[in-house]
Amino acid sequence: MGQITLKSVRKSFGDVHVIPGVDLExxxxxxxxxxxxxGCGKSTLLRLIAGLEDTTAGQILIDGKDATDLPxxxxxxxxxxxxxxxxxxxxxxxxxxxxLKMAGLSEAEQAKKVxxxxxxxxxxxxxxxxxxxxxGGQRQRVAIGRAIVREPAAFLFDEPLSxxxxxxxxTMRQEISELHQALKTTMIYVTHDQVExxxxxxKIVVLNAGRIEQxxxxxxxxxxxxxxxxxxxxxxxxxxxxxxxxxxxxxxxxIGIRPEHIGVGSGPWEGxxxxxxxxxxxxxxxxxxxxxGVLNVRAGGEIGVHHGDRIRLNPEPDKIHRFDADGKAIR
Amino acid sequence: MSTHSTxxxxxxxxxxxxxxxxxxxxxxLAMTLYYSFRFYRLLTPDRTRxxxxxxxxxxxxSPDFWLAIFNTLALVGGVLxxxxxxxxLIALLIDQPVKGQGVLRILVIAPFFxxxxxxxxxxxxxxxxxxxxxxxxxxxxxGAQPIxxxxxxxxxxxxxxxxxEWLPFATLILLTALQSLSSEQLEAAEMDGAGAVxxxxxxxxxxxxRAITVVILIQTIFLLGIFGEIFTTxxxxxxxxxxxxxYMIFKQAIAAKDIGRAAAGGIIAVILANIVxxxxxxxxGKNLDA
Amino acid sequence: MARASSPRRMILTTLxxxxxxxxxxxxxxxxxxxxxxxxxxxxxxxxELLSASWTLENYAEVWARSDYPRFFWNSVVISIGxxxxxxxxxxxxxxxMAFVPGKRTKDLLMWxxxxxxxxxxxxxxxxxxxxxxxxxFDTKTGLILALMLMNLPIITWMLYTYFKEIPGExxxxxxxxxxxxxxxxxxxxxxxxxxxxxxxLLLNVILAWNEAFWTITLTTTKAAxxxxxIASFSAPQGLFYAKLSAASTMAIAPILILGxxxxxxxxxxxxxxxxx
Numbered sequence: 033m034g035q036i037t038l039k040s041v042r043k044s045f046g047d048v049h050v051i052p053g054v055d056l057e058x059x060x061x062x063x064x065x066x067x068x069x070x071g072c073g074k075s076t077l078l079r080l081i082a083g084l085e086d087t088t089a090g091q092i093l094i095d096g097k098d099a100t101d102l103p104x105x106x107x108x109x110x111x112x113x114x115x116x117x118x119x120x121x122x123x124x125x126x127x128x129x130x131x132l133k134m135a136g137l138s139e140a141e142q143a144k145k146v147x148x149x150x151x152x153x154x155x156x157x158x159x160x161x162x163x164x165x166x167x168g169g170q171r172q173r174v175a176i177g178r179a180i181v182r183e184p185a186a187f188l189f190d191e192p193l194s195x196x197x198x199x200x201x202x203t204m205r206q207e208i209s210e211l212h213q214a215l216k217t218t219m220i221y222v223t224h225d226q227v228e229x230x231x232x233x234x235k236i237v238v239l240n241a242g243r244i245e246q247x248x249x250x251x252x253x254x255x256x257x258x259x260x261x262x263x264x265x266x267x268x269x270x271x272x273x274x275x276x277x278x279x280x281x282x283x284x285x286x287i288g289i290r291p292e293h294i295g296v297g298s299g300p301w302e303g304x305x306x307x308x309x310x311x312x313x314x315x316x317x318x319x320x321x322x323x324x325g326v327l328n329v330r331a332g333g334e335i336g337v338h339h340g341d342r343i344r345l346n347p348e349p350d351k352i353h354r355f356d357a358d359g360k361a362i363r
Numbered sequence: 364m365s366t367h368s369t370x371x372x373x374x375x376x377x378x379x380x381x382x383x384x385x386x387x388x389x390x391x392l393a394m395t396l397y398y399s400f401r402f403y404r405l406l407t408p409d410r411t412r413x414x415x416x417x418x419x420x421x422x423x424x425s426p427d428f429w430l431a432i433f434n435t436l437a438l439v440g441g442v443l444x445x446x447x448x449x450x451x452l453i454a455l456l457i458d459q460p461v462k463g464q465g466v467l468r469i470l471v472i473a474p475f476f477x478x479x480x481x482x483x484x485x486x487x488x489x490x491x492x493x494x495x496x497x498x499x500x501x502x503x504x505x506g507a508q509p510i511x512x513x514x515x516x517x518x519x520x521x522x523x524x525x526x527x528e529w530l531p532f533a534t535l536i537l538l539t540a541l542q543s544l545s546s547e548q549l550e551a552a553e554m555d556g557a558g559a560v561x562x563x564x565x566x567x568x569x570x571x572x573r574a575i576t577v578v579i580l581i582q583t584i585f586l587l588g589i590f591g592e593i594f595t596t597x598x599x600x601x602x603x604x605x606x607x608x609x610y611m612i613f614k615q616a617i618a619a620k621d622i623g624r625a626a627a628g629g630i631i632a633v634i635l636a637n638i639v640x641x642x643x644x645x646x647x648g649k650n651l652d653a
Numbered sequence: 654m655a656r657a658s659s660p661r662r663m664i665l666t667t668l669x670x671x672x673x674x675x676x677x678x679x680x681x682x683x684x685x686x687x688x689x690x691x692x693x694x695x696x697x698x699x700x701e702l703l704s705a706s707w708t709l710e711n712y713a714e715v716w717a718r719s720d721y722p723r724f725f726w727n728s729v730v731i732s733i734g735x736x737x738x739x740x741x742x743x744x745x746x747x748x749x750m751a752f753v754p755g756k757r758t759k760d761l762l763m764w765x766x767x768x769x770x771x772x773x774x775x776x777x778x779x780x781x782x783x784x785x786x787x788x789x790f791d792t793k794t795g796l797i798l799a800l801m802l803m804n805l806p807i808i809t810w811m812l813y814t815y816f817k818e819i820p821g822e823x824x825x826x827x828x829x830x831x832x833x834x835x836x837x838x839x840x841x842x843x844x845x846x847x848x849x850x851x852x853x854l855l856l857n858v859i860l861a862w863n864e865a866f867w868t869i870t871l872t873t874t875k876a877a878x879x880x881x882x883i884a885s886f887s888a889p890q891g892l893f894y895a896k897l898s899a900a901s902t903m904a905i906a907p908i909l910i911l912g913x914x915x916x917x918x919x920x921x922x923x924x925x926x927x928x929x
Contacts, residue, residue: 084825086366103368105831117826121844130840131830178830372834373749380746380805381761387802388768394779453673459666467670468920469913470678476909477681478863480883481901485684488894495696495894497683504699530677535920580766588772591865595884609774622778629775636770644763 033095034186034218035060036081041090043076043242050076051242053090058186058220058235063212066222067229068239068265074222075190077239081220082188083107094185105134110179111188114195116171118163118178124150125159128177135182149177152214169200176211186218193228205231226266230254238262260359263288269316271353272327284354284362289347291316291330296337299346303327305337319345392633398626405620418627427603427611432635434518435607439586439639441522442529443579449526450533450578451571455563457534458541468538472531479528483595486524487513491596517597517605524592529585533578540574541567576647583643587636608632681909688712688898695894711899719882721903728878728907730793731868732861735800736854739808742801744850747812748838752821762813765806773866784871793876796868800861808857811922815849816842852922855915862908879904 036058043051050073058064066074079085081092083104092100099107110131119127125146132142150156153173163171172192179187189208193201209232212219223229229236230250238245238253238261246258250266257263263271271288279287296317303321310333317329317337329345337343354362402414422428457467474482490496491512499509512520544567552562590609593599599606599614606614612632616625675682686702687695694705715721750758780799781790789795819842827841843850865880872881886900912919 082825082829083366084828103366104825104828105833109829111826111829113822113826115820115822117820117822119823119827119841119845121847130827130832134831134833134836178826182830369753370755373753373755376745376749377761380742380765380809383742383802384765384768384805388771390783391776391779392771394782395776398778453677456666456670456673459670460663461667461670462663463667463671465916467674469916470674472912472916472920473678473681473909476859476863476912477905478865478880478883478908480865480880481684481905482680484883484897485680485901488897489683489687490680495698497700500698500700527677527680539920584766584769587770588774588866590772590774609772612772612774613777616774616778625778629772629778632772632775636772637767640767640770644767 033060034058034184035093035095036186036218036220037091037093037096038077038081039091039093041077041080041092042088043073043080043085044088049242051080054242054244056237056244056247058218060218061216063209063219063221063232063234064237065229065233065235066220066237066239067226068224068245070224072239073242074224074239076242078111078188078190078220078222082109082111108182108185109188110182110184110186111190112172112175112179112192114191116163116175116192116195118171118174120163123160123162124155124166124174124177127163127174128155128181131178131182145181146177149181152180152211153177168196169204172196172204173207176208180211180215184217186220189219189221191223192221193223194225201228208232227268230266236266238265240265256361256363257288257353258361260286260288260355263353263355263361269328269330274324274327276324278324279354282352282354285357286355286359288353288355289327289351291328293348293351294327294329295346295348296329296331296335296343297346299344301327301345301347302342303345305339305341305343307339308335308337317343319343321345395626395629395633398622399630401623401626403622403626405622414623418623419631421624422627422631425611427606430603431606431608431611434605435587435609435635437518438522438525438589438607439583441519442526442586443582445522445526446529446533446582447537447575447578449530450537451575453530453534454537454541455567457538468535471534474528475531477528479591480595482528483524483592486520486527487596491520513597514601517601521589521593521596521605524596525586525589528592529582532582536574536578537571540571544570579647580643583639587639608635681905684898685902687895688902690895692893692895695898708895711895712903715886715896715900715903719885719900721882724877724879724882725907727793727876728862728880731796731800731876731878732858734793734797735804735861736808736857738797739801739805739857740812740850740854743805743809743812744838744843746809747816748842750809750813751816751819752824762810765809769803769806777870780867781870789871791872791875791877795871796876796878799867799871800864803864803867804857804860807860808853811853811856812846812849815846815853818849819845848918848921851915852918854922855911855919856922859908859912859919 038054038056041051041054042049054077066077068074076085080087083099083102087100090100091098094107094109119130122130128146128149129142132145137145146159147156150159153176155170155173155177158166158170163174166174175192192208193204196204205228208221221228221232233250235247236250236253237247240261246253246262248256253262253266257266260273264273267290269291271290272294273286273288275286279285301321301324303319303324305317306320306326307318309316313333315331315333315335317331317335319327319329321327327345356362399418400413400415401411402417403411453471457464457471461467477485488496490498493499493509493511496509498512502509510516548566549562552566557565588609589607590613593605593607593610594613597605599610608628609632612625612628615621615628688711689707689709690701690705691708691710694701697705750762784790784795789798823845824837824841827837832840863880865884868878868880869884872878883900883904886897
């Protein structure tokens with residue numbers, strides 16, 4: 033089981049209210065991603081759940097039981113740290129066995145579980161090496177191995193891929209997703225990378241300045257952002273946000289249109305191409321649109337526009353997001 | 364980065380060392396303070412009584428007192444200047460690409476392994492002795508009169524001996540700091556047209572600030588209490604020429620067997636140490652945070 | 654900072670560096686040489702080096718005239734004992750200061766160091782009396798205690814600087830893995846900080862070995878270490894240079910050898926962990 037409930041959880045460091053108050057329900061088996069810009073409080077929230085920090089107010093329930101004042105060791109959670117936090121003086125085998133040793137398991141049981149975990153994670157050949165002799169991806173796997181042997185109620189990941197290079201990040205991302213499908217254990221994953229959030233999550237929690245901006249499935253957030261912050265944060269390249277007369281025409285303070293929802297060729301908007309990047313499959317075109325401003329457009333790979341060209345743009349009308357003066361979505 | 368329970372644990376874990384140190388400091392200090400107001404001589408232990416500030420008055424009016432203060436500060440200051448300056452020069456030298464750096468380093472740190480009584484007696488007997496010392500032999504070799512180091516220049520001799528003991532420490536710390544200076548920085552400065560002197564002045568010296576701070580801090584702690592070297596070599600003499608505050612207290616306690624006056628001197632020494640510590644922390648403590 | 658330079662310059666700097674190093678080392682070397690000379694040769698004028706008459710007689714005589722093994726053993730027990738005890742007290746304290754720092758942590762450290770500034774002579778009499786009263790006078794236990802307290806600030810400070818280099822996340826990982834405080838310190842922190850702890854240990858063994866105030870003040874015979882042994886030699890028999898040198902060499906040889914064999918850790922230790 034791994035159901036986690038946060039009830040008006042607050043965290044302050046002195047006068048600084050890092051988390052002004054968060055309510056959240058995480059169901060058993062869910063893959064939840066906390067995403068937000070750096071300093072938004074997502075790591076703090078994770079550490080509160082882990083028990084590495086204590087809450088200033090509010091309650092944390094794990095499987096219905098109050099865990100607010102439990103030490104981390106007794107919450108039955110496992111954590112994978114950004115720096116992996118492997119014990120450098122222990123072999124991979126001892127690293128993975130450490131939580132079992134702490135739990136007082138017999139040597140034989142420890143060995144059995146370590147072997148099993150190592151097999152799942154392709155670490156069998158490296159069991160007698162030390163972390164210093166492993167590559168970044170292997171270290172990451174050891175950290176995960178150390179987490180899974182405990183059979184925790186939930187896994188906590190604190191930006192686990194940010195120290196890896198781009199290619200490895202994609203591989204590890206898939207491995208973690210596969211692991212989740214295999215184990216079906218609750219996972220809480222903190223990242224500032226919205227691509228990771230979109231690809232891995234069952235449920236994304238978008239945080240900003242310690243507040244939850246929106247909770248929902250990746251596609252929910254993509255299609256129906258509740259507010260400007262989420263609209264701007266989710267999606268890559270970023271949504272174009274337009275204010276002024278054009279927005280007023282749609283009865284909104286601000287309108288948003290994603291680059292992939294703007295057609296090129298004919299349409300109501302006309303502008304001059306400032307920059308076009310041809311990636312092969314896609315082209316990103318930056319257009320100075322008359323009376324509106326700079327828009328980013330994502331077009332097909334075959335489009336042949338260049339700096340200085342005049343082109344017409346056509347926003348898909350049903351893909352236009354409208355926001356009021358408070359930045360809230362108008363639906 | 365912590366919870367209530369880790370903070371509580373932290374307090375419990377610091378407690379033993381703080382309590383032990385506090386007791387080790389406060390109990391003898393309180394006793395010293397008590398004795399400092401007592402008339403208490405070991406030769407007449409039965410006639411002990413309160414004497415208010417008499418012990419302090421005696422100490423402060425003693426003709427040796429200001430000399431002792433001066434000598435104490437001269438010892439600390441002299442050794443600091445010598446070790447920091449020589450240490451920097453030697454560190455700069457050893458830091459160059461030289462053959463056998465490992466062995467060199469061993470030779471340079473050797474004096475640190477020599478306990479103070481041994482260091483003092485080597486210098487006193489094998490080097491500074493007016494008849495049999497090596498220095499005297501040199502002087503005679505040049506047809507000069509041997510210098511009477513401990514008789515004519517007692518304080519300078521003591522400063523010299525103590526500087527020799529502490530030079531390895533200063534050199535090593537400064538050397539370690541130098542080695543962490545990136546050569547790119549120096550090369551950039553060279554490209555910018557900085558000569559050797561301005562490279563030292565503007566790049567090397569600022570880089571050494573923290574190391575020099577550590578040298579001054581640690582050495583002052585040890586130097587304020589220097590006693591054995593004086594005891595072995597000059598015994599504070601001739602006359603009182605090389606009597607420092609610790610040695611003056613020692614003379615009261617052991618030679619004169621006057622516990623009261625020695626205690627008053629002890630309190631004065633503690634006050635002096637605190638004044639020095641205060642200025643030290645204010646002056647250079649901030650360099651430690653970097 | 655070492656930089657490439659011309660061979661010519663390298664020869665010059667090598668010569669200069671060796672000259673300076675030998676000059677610093679020379680007093681120790683001269684003492685060792687003198688200890689192997691006959692008394693007459695030791696005070697010969699002009700000083701003899703190649704023409705000196707060499708002998709082991711001085712060592713034999715020093716050995717015969719005093720109970721060197723006992724002094725030596727006392728030194729070993731006192732310096733190692735006080736250092737180990739100091740580590741036991743300081744490791745938890747340094748853990749707390751390094752990983753759960755508060756607003757007052759820096760002040761606390763500075764206060765600890767400042768207790769060392771109190772001149773030993775100033776509190777000599779009370780401590781002497783207390784040790785008499787508590788039955789600690791002239792006991793190894795007493796000296797272990799005194800030297801431990803003397804070096805505790807240094808030990809704590811050194812460990813603190815070493816511990817601070819260890820990422821806090823690793824200790825948190827241990828906590829998540831179910832380790833209690835004891836396991837965290839014993840299985841994770843201590844092994845990780847082992848090089849730093851070794852340096853601290855070495856340096857403090859040397860400081861304790863060389864301590865010559867309390868060891869002489871607080872002992873007479875039973876617990877007297879080598880500092881007292883040498884003090885008994887240097888006083889009146891001033892003119893027996895060769896024997897004095899032999900005794901001196903015997904007093905510092907163990908630490909000299911220890912220091913040279915553990916140079917790497919020691920160099921790290923000698924910087925008090927304060928400079929990288």
